[in-house]
Amino acid sequence: MDLEEEERALGRWPRRLLYIPTLKSYPCEEGHCYNGFKEPQYDAITYTWGRFRLQESDQSNVVAAPIEITGTKSPWSIPRIDPKHFTASEFVRAIRTPTESHEGTGDSRSVDFIWLDVACIDQRAAEPRSAAEIGRQALIFHGARRVYVWLARFPTVHLEKMLTTIERGADYEKSESVEQHAVTKQYASELLSDPWFSSLWTLQETFLRPGAFLLSKDAKLISHSGETRVARYELTERRPTCYTFAFMNLIFSRWAQHCERNASGHHWTACQEMLNLIEERGLRRLMTGTELGMYEAALRRQTLYPEDRVYGIQQIFGFRLGKSSVSAQPGVNFTLEDLEDELGEALMVSKPVLSQLHVFKEPIPESRRWRFHTCSRVATNVSLRIVDPRDYGSYRRSRCSFWVDHGPSGSKPVLFSGMTIGFMRLLDGWKEMAEGLYPPFQAGSLLESWFPIRRRREMFICLDETEEALEAPATVHPLHGEMAGEWLSARHPSDDIRVLLLGLWGPSISMGLEEPLPIENGTFGLILRSCSAGTWARMGICQWDTANPQWTPVDFPIEHRNFLDGTSSDWVEQQGVFGYMG
Structure with a gap:
């Protein structure tokens, strides 16, 4: 049976599961049976061990966990791990966690299988x-019923103390002294120093299952009191009362907000250190829950092999690349650059809007600007508008297409097709039309109290740090906003700077208010500069609001609506090359 046939038969089931009572690994057999159990419930553990694997000649007295691989003529050996990270007995104790009844998890039933x-x-x-x-x-x-995050460095009592201290520190209802703030920061630094927080593979696993439960060194769940404001805001009676990764990350999110608001005076140093710590571990991007944010966060994580920078995050996007594809040729090796190109192409073709919503923080050759690079960053203002459709009922509707020409020439040009408009025409049109997009707030309304002075929203513009853009005067930096757009227009007064309509975002979210917040519906554009006939170079991205029936006045001119959503005669259909693969 080849791999494709095998996977059709497997469906959603793993190739193997570990039967916990005997620590035997069983293959999936006909009917999705494992050791005679048909389609059993199973749990999974996310942990890190690759950096701590012992070589054959290292510490010969250290033994591996007593796991037996059945159903194969040539079983593999279970890795031996440096006991400074965790011992075989500690590992087995963690593996047996699902067989115990756990109150406070939402499902106290035990299971006998685990994916490891x-x-x-x-x-x-x-x-x-x-x-x-x-x-x-x-x-x-x-497919796992429950997932555990095993923090193998911290005993239960100490992990509980760290988590509760950090949670209390994020409580807006209380103010901490400088000494208390220092203690909280020390615990946060210690917690985030666990190797689990720097592993690339664990980043993907927690994106897939953010509700994973935190597990201590001695395989115990950590309960929280639910008394802090963070807990009261987030948790309900039906939610688990044990710490999950999502709840822990929410605490750090509150900490980040707290630090940004209070990064002054005697708290300045501690706040900056806490923000840097959260940023270094990629938690800021994890908080957004967006795939591209995860790609950026992955750049801060450690891997044993360079290629794992793609293999370790590809499932966030739902891709199977390189040798993990069922159609991969046996024995063919893929370099990191091969995999990054393959990921860039897959992302560009299947998620064209998302693929371009980043900016380069260092100059990149024109021919290579078509995809995300290690110097790419998700633009903050844009990322606030890219929410996960699974959570908020939003959508991103593509209005363009990208593809790579894998023809016989071997040059592999990267092409775009869609509606474009002159950059200067778009900017001038936005300034003229944007004022009428939003009605005045009702007198005495909640929104009027939030925004007492109503101003025209700026078009969001963020330029890549190209050699040309870095020549901009200091007044234009950072390279975003309408000032940057005006500088770019002045340098290119002709029509050689155009905007490709990437797609639209919507619908709006009322958030339970008497009036919808006017910040949701928008259009994304890719700024391109003409290099030669039919060839273009990426310069940056932009975003502007579109007419929304929930708040745009009914007398807003139809021609203005069409202009802003890319359907007026100002927009023309265009195709061109904007890079090369390989």
Whole structure:
């Protein structure tokens, strides 16, 4: 049976599961049976161990966890781990967690199966099924009843003390002294120093299952009191009363907001240190819950092999790339650049809007600006408007297409097709029309109290840091906003700067207010500069609001509506090359 047939038969089920009572790994057999159990419930553990794997000649007295691989003529060996990270007995204790009844998790029933990478994926190199299973992580983690985050460095009492102290520190109803703030920062630094927070693979796993429960070194869940404002805001009676990764990240989100508001006076140093710590671990991007934010966060995580920078996050996007694809040729090796190009192409083709919503913070060659790079950053203002459709009922509707020409020439040009408009015409039109998009707030309304002075919203413009853009005067930096747009227009008064309509975002969210907040519906554009006939170079991104029936006045001119959503005669259909692959 080839891999494609095998995976059709597997469906959503893992190739293997570990039977906890005997610590035996069983393959999936006909009817999705494991050791005679048909379609059993299973849990999963996210933990880190690759950096701590012992070589054959290291610490010969250290033994591996007593896991047996069944159903194969050539079982692989379970890795031995440096006991400074965790011992075999501690590992086994964590593995047995699902067999115990846990109150406060929302489901106290025990299960006898667990998905564990070292027991369920062949650890030997060049095994096609191992690579294929890596490409099925989303199915596996979504299929697990419950997922645990094993923080193998912290005993229960100490982990509980750290978490509760950090949670209390994020409580807006209380103000901390300088000494208390320092203690909280010390605990946060210690908690985030656990290797789990710097692993790339764990980033993907927690994106797939943010509700994973935190587990201490001695395999205990950590309960919280629910007494802080953070807990009261987030938790209900039906929610778990044990710490989850999502709740912990919410606490750090509140901390980030607190630090940004209070980064002055005697708290300045501590606030900056806390913000830097949260940023270094990529938690700010995890808070957004967006795929592109995860890609950026991945750049701050550690991997054992360079290629894992793609393999370790591909399932966030739902992709199976390189050797993890069922159609991959056995024995073919993929470099990190190969995989980054493949990821860039897959993202560009399947998610054209999302693929371009970033900016380069360092100059990138014109021919390579078509995809995300290590110097790319998700633009803050744009990212606030890219919410996860699963959570907010929003959508991103593409109005363009990208593709790579894999023709016989071998040059692999990257092409775009869609509606474009002159950049200066768009900016001038926005300034003229934007004032009428929003009605005045009703006298005495909540929104009037929030925004007592109503101003025209600026078009959001964020330029890439190209060699040209870096020549801009200091008044234009940072390279965003209408001032940057006016500077760019002045440098290119002709029509060689155009905007490709990427797509629209909507609908708006009322958020339970008497009037909808006028910040949701918008249009995204890609700023392109003409290099030669039919060839363009990316310069940055922009975003502007469009007419919304929930708040735009009924007398707002139809021609203005059409202009802002890309359907007026000012927009023309265009196709061109804006880079090359490889």
